[in-house]
Amino acid sequence: MNLRKDLSEKVLIADGAMGTLLYSYGVDRAFEELSLTHPEDVLNIHKAYIEAGADIIQTNTYGANYIKLKRYGLEDEIKRINQAAIRLAKRATSGTGTYIFGTMGGINGASDSKVEQAPLDEIKRSFREQLYCFLLEGVDAILLETFYDPNELKTVLQIVRENTDLPVIANVSMHEPGLLQNGEKLPDVLQEIANLGADVVGVNCRLGPYHMARALETVPLLDNAYLAAYPNASLPEMQEGKIIYQAETDYFQEYGEIFRKQGARIIGGCCGTTPEHIRAFRAGLTSTKPIKTKEVRPIIELVPEEPSPLEGVRLLDKVREGCTVLVELDPPRTFDTEQFFEGAKALHEAGADAITISDNSLATPRISNMAIASILKHEYDIKPLIHLTTRDHNLVGMHSHIMGFHKLGLHDVLAVTGDPTKVGDFPGASSVFDLRSVELIQLIKKFNDGISYTGKSLKEKARFHVAAAFNPNVLNVEKAVRLIERKVEYGADYIITQPIYDTQKARVLNEALEEAQISVPVFVGVMPLLSSRNAEFLHNEVPGIRLTNEVRERMREAEKAGRGNEEGMLISKEIIDSISEHFNGVYIITPFLRYDLSLELLQYAKSKEQVHVI
The missing domain is CATH 3.20.20.330 (Homocysteine-binding-like domain)
Incomplete structure (x- = not known):
């Protein structure tokens, strides 16, 4: 043989x-x-x-x-x-x-x-x-x-x-x-x-x-x-x-x-x-004799067209130049959108560089963030940054969503895994997870080359900037930064973090990034505490959020004096101070559509001098 x-x-x-x-x-x-x-x-x-x-x-x-x-x-x-x-x-x-x-x-x-x-x-x-x-x-x-x-x-x-x-x-x-x-x-x-x-x-x-x-x-x-x-x-x-x-x-x-x-x-x-x-x-088979010549069909190559230039300054360019503030507003859980759009408009007029819109945060169903983002952009002329989870969308739906983002002009996307369904309203719902977040980043960036997941030409190149999520609330930030390295390798253009409640965390994160020679822009999260009870809930029940004992004690004492909300805002401003010493990007997360709190923190963040040039 x-x-x-x-x-x-x-x-x-x-x-x-x-x-x-x-x-x-x-x-x-x-x-x-x-x-x-x-x-x-x-x-x-x-x-x-x-x-x-x-x-x-x-x-x-x-x-x-x-x-x-x-x-x-x-x-x-x-x-x-x-x-x-x-x-x-x-x-x-x-x-x-x-x-x-x-x-x-x-x-x-x-x-x-x-x-x-x-x-x-x-x-x-x-x-x-x-x-x-x-x-x-x-x-x-x-x-x-x-x-x-x-x-x-x-x-x-x-x-x-x-x-x-x-x-x-x-x-x-x-x-x-x-x-x-x-x-x-x-x-x-x-x-x-x-x-x-x-x-x-x-x-x-x-x-x-x-x-x-x-x-x-x-x-x-x-x-x-x-x-x-x-x-x-x-x-x-x-x-x-x-x-x-x-x-x-x-x-x-x-x-x-x-x-x-x-x-x-x-x-x-x-x-x-x-x-x-x-x-x-x-x-x-009419014969087992191999052929010696054949006529080859030419490949018709579909070269994706270059996208037309965008008007205005891109978010990624802004954060490289100076203090840039994102504000997250969760889409409503009902059909009543009046408060949401009032808040978005007020934040925009106060100088928010983009309104970020979560994708069913805490696995709780809300109005489609694609629909909300489209309304913000086309009816209010407000720049949206849209989240996309791997939890809720299978590969087919993910592909369709990204194509929709492009055609709607939604060019800034945060790729996230998503909170487990068991923490939300439908604990028996299935989580998809066809992709991990790093692979979602890679997929979105392929659209910038005009190529689909399958390798097929999309006939047009997209122009996405993709953000990656990071949780700095870990014991060893230096070790965790390796995850940022990998996300950057997969194509992440910038990083958005979970909210921090330790004024030293921004410094530690900055040092770890410099040690790892990671230079992409970072938006560090801030979310105001409303009460001691709110602080304990976040610390004990919300994935990815940890409060220091000092902050929890401050909130307990302030609650006794009837000034829990004021103390929460004071803590948030202290966090913004520490962020501003090391980063250009601040990411304000609005709790329960209380956009008045985010508005105050936005104005405070915008008042800080630029101290860090990327």
């Missing part, structure tokens, strides 16, 4: 999905574990694909790495799981001449956006461990598949090439035919992967046969690698709580020949495909 020789002479048929056929065992477990717990079922699936005409089968090891197995508490079983999977594949292929591909799946992928993105160093360690298992047990080739991030694939491919001369098949995945998630074109990425040493480069997952074939029409035959195609059966749908793929196997039959004519040397299946789909591919 010589895989490279066979690939040079003929088209090979690979197997289809493993997970689809193991799905009946439930989705809350690792399919890879079934090589240990249900070996005969895995073995029979391999045999079914071989019987259907597959020249190649892949091991049941797609997610058998440390990062993915850890989700199921199986991180200590990596060697046993990979070993069992390879030995089952060998049992199935014994005496058949079928090749075994050791499969390693992408880790940071859009196929599972709820899973926290892993750092590249962890990915390297995880893949090395799995690769060691493959080399120890022996496979015929390494299959790297379902990589949405080309950089991850390139990194892993280099690791494989450093450790073995086995043939390597490297497949990327696309949302949009012909485009990777980062906006790179498929032909360019496949050529680059081939240059890094892959024997076969191709596409798998996400797309069905039609769109995958259309994507391959733009890819020329390569001088240093062959092509591969592993389409999904179809787009999935839900039936009675289960994922179903509807594609008829007869439909697949015609695509066996279509993929061959596009230059594919390996044709297999991904999600939803079964032995019958693979049988159909085999039956559809």
Whole structure:
């Protein structure tokens, strides 16, 4: 058996999905574990694909790495799981001449956006461990598949090439035919992967046969690698709580020949495909002879237009030049908006540089902040800074919201995770969290390049400035500042903090930022206390807010004297004094729509001299 020789002479048929056929065992477990717990079922699936005409089968090891197995508490079983999977594949292929591909799946992928993105160093360690298992047990080739991030694939491919001369098949995945998630074109990425040493480069997952074939029409035959195609059966749908793929196997039959004519040397299946789909591919081939030339369809490139210049000074420019004050007003919880707009107008006239509008703060439903922000901008000529949580919006809704922000002219956005739903009015409501806040920052900034989440051109570039949230109310601010570093790396233009109640906190934060050489503007939060009871509630029940014992005692004593509100304002002014010594940005949070308090603090903050130039 010589895989490279066979690939040079003929088209090979690979197997289809493993997970689809193991799905009946439930989705809350690792399919890879079934090589240990249900070996005969895995073995029979391999045999079914071989019987259907597959020249190649892949091991049941797609997610058998440390990062993915850890989700199921199986991180200590990596060697046993990979070993069992390879030995089952060998049992199935014994005496058949079928090749075994050791499969390693992408880790940071859009196929599972709820899973926290892993750092590249962890990915390297995880893949090395799995690769060691493959080399120890022996496979015929390494299959790297379902990589949405080309950089991850390139990194892993280099690791494989450093450790073995086995043939390597490297497949990327696309949302949009012909485009990777980062906006790179498929032909360019496949050529680059081939240059890094892959024997076969191709596409798998996400797309069905039609769109995958259309994507391959733009890819020329390569001088240093062959092509591969592993389409999904179809787009999935839900039936009675289960994922179903509807594609008829007869439909697949015609695509066996279509993929061959596009230059594919390996044709297999991904999600939803079964032995019958693979049988159909085999039956559809009029020949296994590879093509030597093909006509390449040109890529029609949609270059996003540059946005027209904005009138006036941007918020980010203002804070770099001098004292800048944001004031947060929560949208109303009822249809009565009179007080809200009265407050916004008064604050604007008093010099607020922007009104920030939360996205259902404390998980409490309010009027859509997009609607409120649009009214502020277009009816009152007031600059809004709009919050966007990962809690309330799935990836589809998030994408739609950001596009809406752009068309409404809402160009300043604070990307936040959002308070847990259990603290709000609907504690049983679901929290989405398709993305983390850092990934939301990254997503919003992609719109500035005119690129959607899927890599598709939006035909126009946005002009967002994105703020990131930070909680300085921690014991070790210096350590916590690393989070700001990461958010800045992901594209944050400036930082907005939770309210502080310690006059030393602004100094400590400034020193930590200078030590970390972080120079983005920072707006430090101030929220006036209304009473001792209000102070205790904030300290004990509101996530991310901590008061010093001194402040709590001052509020208790002031309450006894009937001047709790006055003491709260005095404390806020002391905090503003300390902020002004180190930062240009003040972020005033209005409690319970008491905009009269914010108005007083705004005027006080504006009276401070500029002492810190960014």
